[in-house]
Amino acid sequence: MANVIKLRKGLDINLTGCAQAQTLSVKSATEYALTPDDFPGLTPKVVVKEGDVVKVGAALFVDKGCPEVGFASPVSGTISAIVRGDRRKVMCVRIKADANQVFEDYGRKDVATLDGEGVKKALLNANLFGYINQLPYAVSTRPTETPKAIFVSALRDMPLQGSFDYELQGQENDFQTGLTALSKIAKVYLSIGVNQTADALKNAKDVEVNVFDGPCPAGNVGVQVNHLSPINKGEVVWTVDPTAVLFFGRLFNTGKVDLTRTVAVAGSKVKNPAYVKALVGTPLTTILDGQIENCDHVRIINGNPLTGRVASDGAVLGAHTSEITAIPEGDDVHEMFGWIMPRFKAFSVSRSYFSWLCGKQKSYDLDARIKGGERHLIMSGEYDKVLPMDIYAEFLIKAIISGNIDKQEQLGIYEVSPEDFALAEFVDSSKLPLQKIVREGLDLLRKENA
Secondary structure, three states, X not given: OOEEEEOOOOOOOOEOOOOOOXXXXXXXXXXXXXXXXXOOOOOXXXXXXXXXXXXXXXXXXXXXXXXXXXXEOOOOEEEEEEEEOHHHOEEEEEEEEOOOOOEOOOOXXXXXXXXXXXXXXXXXXXXXXXXXXXXXXXXXXXXXXXXXXXXXXXXXXXXXXXXXXXHHXXXXXXXXXXXXXXXXXXXXXXXXXXXXXXXXXXXXXXXXXXXXXXXXXXXXXXXXXXHHOOOOOOOOEEEEOHHHXXXXXXXXXXXXXXXXXXXXXXXXXXXXOEEEEEEOOOEHHHHOOOOEOXXXXXXXXXXXXXXXXEOOOOOEOOOOOOEEEEEXXXXXXXXXXHHHOOOOOOOOOOOOOHHHHHOXXXXXXXXXXXXXXXXXXXXXXXXXXXXOOOOOHHHHHHHHHHOOHHHHHHOOHHHOOHHHHHHXXXXXXXXXXXXXXXXXXHHHXXXXXX
């Protein structure tokens, strides 16, 4: 019987426009792109040039610090552009897709006959190893790291996130193959939610299944690591997105790289919130074609509203993105009397609005306004109420801001990732960009310990 872990700290934010259990068709794009920024901690080195012809699964760029880790092309075609930004930073590699896709054949493999090194070698050869992240530092890992455990979280509980149970339908065999392959490297912890009923999750083989019962962010892998196998200095755990487990399973079962994701298209500004099947690197304009009611004053987010990135012109589906969301920007809202309004339909954690008198609403149509400017950090205990981890969150943020590395280590920075502070950022009365602060702190610590 699976171990049930009950969490009481956290906050569920129910937003209007959750994806319904149906899959809509999306036309194929003519051009795709792979973005190095989707793989944190990576210094990319492009190994193709404009005009080169590539197959599905061929490496577009590698990790400069570990060249054996490549990143696979989602489609076959011709390299149309290598887009660079400031200081020649690689922003993305664009591929003009062929009409008929051609795949690199890496050969089918029986994972039961492989050992850990064999699994690593297969993932490296197919340029998929970069989809494995690690704690500490919340970055893409390297094959030289030896994990004490591998964590897979199939619980998605951020606002407007899609259901992995729905994505898993019809792919149960690939998922189990991926889990078995990872179990050859280290012990695998599979975490699910109390309401997830898929048999492939509850009765998964070769893994330890744990059920998390509690509000968001129970689905965050950092929270799960904190409760199941806390990290000490010098230890490493790997974290794998459940969709990446599907990628791995498809590789071993077919011998080919298939980066198709089932993505939730959600939000109050979406005409028909539902799911679509799309390749990593598909332009968001293709996925959202005809779906946005009014493009003015709408924020398109590559991800969920708490941890996703605001989509720029030419943005593509991220490598770790399970949803595309569209919410009101709020820049066209002009309220009489401003903050003094009672706000019967607005959401407030601290009962600042009268909406709490109206009972528990099913969902809220929130916009992207911050409603206030950045202020001094106040030690109010706000973060601790929504962060179910055994750390002193506010003291850790202060240590990061002040650059006190010793204090950061003592306060548990090795166990956290930026997404763990997404809810704390939402409720923060100081309006601080906590996820950005944590990311900078982790990058500094990684540099110091290199």
